[in-house]
Amino acid sequence: MKAEREYELPVPQADPSTYPKGYAENERLVSTAQMKDYSDALSRAAQDQLCLPDHQQSRLKCFHFKRLESENSNKSSSTLRGRAGSGEAKDADEINITSITQLKEHLEEIHTFAGQQTVLYCFDARNSWSRLQLTEEMIRTILGNYRLNPKFIEILITFGERITATEESFASYYDKIHLSNPFKTVGPSQTVNSDLEGYEIGYILKYAARHNRDRPKDPFVIRQTGVNQICCPQRQLGVWILLHAATGLKDRLRSLFEKFNREPGNLALQIEIHLVIFQYCGEGWRPYIAYLESFAEELTDRGFYSQAISRSEVDSLQAEISDVRELHFLSDKLRRLVQILSLNIHLARQLAKFAERLEASWSSSKLTSPDTNLPMKSLVAGINEQIFSLEVSKSRVDALLDRIKDISVLVRQVLDIRNEASNRSMSMNLREISAAGVEENQHMRMIAAKGAKDTKMVAFITIITAIFLPATFIASIFGTNFFDFDGDTKELVVGTNFWIYFVFAGGITTLIFLGWVIWKIRLLNRLVFYFYRAIHRRGRYPFQRTDEEKGSQSDLG
Template identity: 35%
Template sequence: MAVWWDNPTFLMPKSSFLEPEYTRGRLCISEEVARRLFASFSVHQQFISILSAFGEKANPEIEQSYLTYFDRIQILNPFRTFGNPDSEVFAQTGGYDIGYLFKYVDLHGRDRETPENPFVIRQTGVYHKYDPHAKKSVWIFVQSSESLKERLEALFVRYKDTPIDVALQVEIHFLILTHGARNWRPYMRHLEEVFDKLNAKGSHSRILSESEFASFKIDINDLREMYAFIDKLRILLQLVQMNYQVAKKVQQLVRRLRNRWVQESPLHELTPRLEDVCDRFEQHLYELGGIESRLHTLTERARDAAKFVQSMIEFKTGESNRTINTKLDAVVSSSVDEGKAMQTLAIRGKINTRMMRLLVIITAISLPGILVATIFGTNFFAFNPNTRHLNVASNIWIYFVIAAGITFCIFFLWVIWRPRIIMSTLRTGWRSVFRSIPRKRDTPDIEKQGSNTTATTL
C-alpha cells in the first residue's frame, strides 16, 4: 500500500491519499498507518467503517457494498466569548466531521484485456475534518482514481489561499460526487448497446440435434448471458441508489450548517453560496434519479427479454418434442405393421412345418413297404418287343398287398411307441425339477446325542 502525506504549512489543508499496491486488490492498512491516521489527524472513530468496507472487498468482481456515511457538527460552548469577531469571522463557527464511501464508473485503461467493456466500477472513501479554531482542515481519500486525484490536486491549489472557507469546502464535496457521476451516461449507453446485442442474439436461440432420432441439446448460453446481465443491472441499481443516499446526506449536512451559521450575523455572506451549492445538489440528485430510472427500465426490458427467450426456447423444445413424437409414432406404426407381417409369416411357417412333418411321417412309414414290395415285384412287368409296350402280370395285386401290409405294421408300431417316448421325456423332466428343489434335512436329535454322550462317558 502506498500512502501520501501532505504536510503543508500553517493555514493550509492537510490531504492524504491511501492507495493499495494494486488497483484491483484489497486495501491492506497496517496498524502503524491506522495509528497515524487516528492520532496525528484526530480522525473520527467512525472512519474505521470506511476502511472496513475496503477490507471486505475479497476480489475485484465484488461491486456491491453497504452504505457508509457519517457526519458530526461540533457544538460550541455557549458561555465562551470571542475577542474580535469581525477579524476572525469563521472562528465563531463550530467544526464538523464527514466521511462517506461512494462508487462510480471510470475508464480502466486496460483495453487490451477487456476491449468489450472499457468501464470499471471504482470505490473511493472520503473523510473531511474542519476545525475553525485551529484553522485546520484535514482531507483523507482512500483508493481514489487517477482522474479524481488530479482533479483534487487542482482544487487544493485553489483551496490553499482560503483554507477555512466553509462554502469552498462544501463545493469540494459536491465536485467529488459529480466527478464520480460523470461517466454514468456513457456507461448507460454502453449497457444499452450490450442489451441490444444480447436481445438480438437471444432471438435466434437454437436447439441442436446430432441426428434425426437423437436427443436434442438446448443452447442456453444466450439465456445465461441475459440473466447475468440482469444481475449486473441490479448491482448497478443498488450502487446508484447508494450514491443518491450519500449525496442526499451531504446536502442535508449543508443545510444544517447553513441553518446553524445563518443565525450569526458575521456569517450572512455564506448564505447565498451555500444556497447555490444546495441547488446544485438538487440538480445532481435529479440526474442520479434519471440514471436510476434508466436502470430500472433497462432491468425490466432485460427481464422481459429473458422471459421471451425462455418462452421461445420452451416453444422450440415443444416443437422438437412433437417432431420426435411424430417420428416415433411413424416408427411404432411401421413396427406394428412389420409385426403383423411377421406374425402372418410365422403362421404360414407353422402350417408349412406341419405339412412337412406330415409328409416326412408318411414318407417314413410308406417307404419301407414300397421298397420291400418293389423287391418282390420285379417280375410283375415285362416289355413286349413285338408290340413295344409294357406288359403287367396278372398277380400285380401282390405288390399292393405287401406294401400296404408293411406300411400298416410300421404305422401301428409308431402309434404304440410314441406315447412311451412322451412319457419317458416327462419323467426325465420331472426328475430334473425335483432334484433342483432343496430338501429339508432331518435335524439331529440333540437330546439323544446328549444321552449317548453321557452313556459313553459313564
C-alpha cells in the same frame, strides 16, 4: 469584527498509536465499550488482509496545501472564507510517507504550523480489491492524531484484499457539527480566527469505471471511494482522507488546489472538494448505462425478430437458450445498479441536509459576514444537480430493467413454441423409428425360424454322417493297395508290406505327440523362470501375504 480568543493548552492525551484508547472523554465520539468494539474490528480487519504487515514499507501519499500568515496581517478582521491577504502563498506539496517516524514528523509540522492549510491523505491500494498500502500502526496513528470518528473504521474495513463476494450493498454516512476546535492543538502563541463551529463528515461513495482488462466481458466495474473530512474554522485547517481514490480524481484535486493557491484554508475549497468527488464519481454512470442499453438492444432484437418455428442457419437474429441466461444475468446486474444508485442518491440527500444544517448553524452566529454561507449554498446547489443526474440514471436503469423483463418473457415464449414444435417433430420421428423397429423385429423372427430349421437339418446330417463314418473308415482301409481280391480263388489277399502303413501312421502320430510334449515343457520352464524372478524381486512368494497385509486383514476381520 471577530474577537480574538486564545486557546488553553490541551490536556495530555494518550498515545495516538493506541487509538481508540483514551478518547472516551471526547464528546463527539461513542462510548468506551463501543470504542473497544471498533478497535477490535480494526485489528481483525488488519489480520484479514486490510493493510500491509508491519514489516513491509508503507506508501502513504499526502497533499499538504498551506499558506503562511504574515505577522502584520489583520487576523481579527479575517473571515472564515480566508480571503487572500498579505502572506506567502505556496503550491501543494506532495509527500510520500513510508515510515511511522516520517509520519510523526509530518503530523508535528501540521500542528505547529501557524497559517491556513489543507491536508489530503490518500489511502491507496494497488488495485480495486487489494490491501491498502500502509500498515495498521500508521492507520491508528492518523486516526488517533486527528481524533477521527470511529465510525470511519466501518468504511475502512470495506476495503482491503477480497477473494470472495464484495459488499456492494454496504453504505455508510456520518456527520457531526458543533465541534469546537476538534484538534485541540492550538498553542499559546496561536490565536483563533473564527468563532464558527467545526464539523466532521464521512461517507463511502460507489461509482462505475472502466477496468481496461481483457476479462470480464463487461468493460465497466463498480468501485468505491471512502471520504472523511474534518474542518476546523478556528485554525482554518481542513483534513481529508480519501480511500482508494482514482488517479483522475487526484488530478482534479491538484487543479483545484491550484485554483485556491493563495487561500488553502478557504471554506469554498473545503466545500468544492465534495463537489469534485461527486462529479467525478457520477461521470461513469452515463457511459456504463449506455453500454448496458446497447447490450440489451442486441438481446431485444434477437427476441423480437427471432423465428418461432422455422430457423435459418445464416440468420444471426435467433434467440437461443443462452440468451435466457444472459437476460437473467443482466437483470441481476441492473437490480444491483438500482440499489447502488439508490444508496448514492440517499447519500447525496444526506449531504445536502448536512449543508443546510451547517448553514443554519453558521447563520445564527453574530460574528459571521453575510457571504460566509455562500459556499454552503453552492454545495447544496451542486449536490442537487448530482441528485438529479443520479435519479436520471436510476430511471434509465429502471426502464431498462422493465424492458429486460418483457423481452425475457418473449424469448421464453419463443423458445417454448420452438421446443414444442421440436418435441412434435421428435415424436413423429420416434413413431417412424418404432414402426421400422417392429418391421425389423418381424424380419428377425423369420430369420430366427429359418435358422432353427437349418440347425435341425445340420443335426440330421451329422447323425447320418456318424452312422456311416465307421463303414467309410473300413472301406478306405480296404481300398488301399495292401489288399487285393483274387478272382481265381475268390479270396482276399493281404500284401506282405502291410506293416508300412502302421510304421508311417504310428511314426507321424508319435512325432506330433512328442512335439506337443516339448512345447508344454518349454512353457512350464518359462513359467517357473518368471515365478523365481518374482520371488527374487519381492523377497517373498508372489501369493504370500506380508505382515502388514495380514495385520490389515485381521483389522478388517
